[in-house]
Amino acid sequence: MKILHQLQKYGPRRLTSWLLVGTLSATLLAGCGDKQPPEKNTKQTEKAHPTAKDEANSASGKQEGNDTEKLLTLSAEESQKAGIKLQTLELEERSEQLLVTASIQANQDRLAHVGPRVPGRIVKVNANLGDMVKPGQSLAMLDSIELGEARSSYIQAASEVAVTQAGFERAKRLQADNIIPEKEYLRARAEHEKSRASLRAASDKLRMMGVDPEKLTGSIFSLAAPFTGTVIEKKAVLGELATPDQLLFTVADLSTLWIESDLFEKDLGKVKVGAQATVTVSAYPGEVFKGRLTYISSTMNKETRTIKARVEVPNPDGKLKPEMFANAAINTTGASAKALIVPENAVLLLQGQPTVFVAEKGGFESRAVVVGERTQGYAVLKSGVVAGESVVVSGAYALKARLLKSQIGDAD
Incomplete structure (x- = not known):
């Protein structure tokens, strides 16, 4: 009723103005009240948005954690079981190399085919394939009728010498x-000289048959090894008749082998006799045998346009075998450069990136590298490591498996 009375007294416009003033006063009073809740919201906002310093500390801590995770630690027993071997990187001279395929042959200067000089029946075989023999060692025993006759002649000549x-x-x-007259004396001397000549002839005949007259007993003689070596071929069969045109044994000194290859005409000017060379075979991946170029043929094969060449390689452990296929890398006459070189199996692929394991801070760190030339079981590291660092050259696959296993565990 009061509002209706005011409306009739002052009119609608005046009453609307009073209502606006009342609303504005209520709003101002609300703004001047307690401000604690907005302060609380401010603190919550600060926690939701950390400062730049907090972000830097957090990033630093995270990076440090990643470095720790990348470092693999193994006990001494685990390292030994994994076969871990290290190589300290050094800058090595690396010459340009000519790569050729080759075959391994026995050293022809230390190869002997052994057979009888007279026909004889094999009565005993003393050596087998693969046996190591020494000079003068008996390979087989043979019984020869011709040798028996020659020995009889020798014995008869020796008797005549004694009588004369x-x-x-x-x-x-x-x-x-x-x-007695001088004539009798001269006749006795002539007979003695004649008997001595017959004895020498009988002795020489036995020696030509390959036996020592002083050591021969009966008609049985021995085939002896000419030098220290290995029996690489045997055709002697007990009871068979062997003739001079038969080769019963082949003995080879395998302590040094020949690596024979063909050089193309265009490569002839790149190499010279005496150049260092390395040889690899598929039987021993990652292992390199060092040798030297000892021969380049004086003639060329007109059909293939190649020249025969030979690398001589020491073989003290007997790992290389004749007739193996091989790859040879011969140092050329070009300039050499220094590089960091590791065995090729030291470089592994991790997520498609060539990687090596470096010994650091009591553990092993996976390090991405850039690999250059790969040849003869070795790889050149162009970047990622420096000289003086120790790289795992054996057992790297065990470290890779351990690293992948730890990453799978973190993902879970």
Whole structure:
């Protein structure tokens, strides 16, 4: 009723103005009240949005944690079980190399085919394939009729020498006392000289048959090894008749082998005799055998336009075998450069990136590298590591498996 009375007294416009003033006053009073809740909201906002310093500390801590995770630590027993071996990186001279395929052959200067000089039946075989033999060692025993006849002639000649020598000495004494004429003395001396000549002929015949007259007993003789080596071929069969045109054994000194290859005509000017070379075979991946270029042929094959060449390689452990296929890298006459070189199996792929494991801070760190030339089981590291660092060259696959296992565990 009061509002209706005011509306009739002052009119609608005046009453609307009063209502606006009342609303504005209520709003101002609300703004001047307690301000604690907005302060609380401010603190919540600060926690939701950390400062730049907090972000830096957090990033630093995270990076440090990643470095720790990347470092693999193994106990001494685990390292030994994994076969971990390290190599300290050094700058090595690396020459340009000519790569050729080759085959391994026995050293022809230390190879002997052994057979009888006279026909004989094999009565005993003393050596087998693969046996190591020494000079003079018996390979087989043979019984020869011809040798028996030659020995009989030798014995007869030796007897005649003994008889004629006694007669000559007697004639010499008698002639000195003028008991017999000089003619008798000269005849006795001639007979003695003749018998001696027959003995020498019989002895030489036995030696040509390959036996020592002083050591021969009966008609059985021995085939002896000419030098220290290995029996790489055997055709001697007990009871068979062997003839001079048969080769019963082949003995080779395998301590040094020949690596024979063909050089193309365009490469002839790049190499020279005496150049260092390395040889690899598929039987021993990652292992390199060092040798030297010892021969380049003086003639060229007109059909293939290649020249025969030979690398001589020491083989003290006997790992290389004749007739193996090989790859040879011969140092050329070009300039050399220094590089960091590791065995090729030290470089692994992690997430498609060539990687090596570096010993650091009591553990092993996976390090991405850039690999250059790969040849003869070795790889050149162009970046990612420096000289003086120790790289895992054996057992890297075990470290890779351990690293991948730890990453799978973190993902879970």
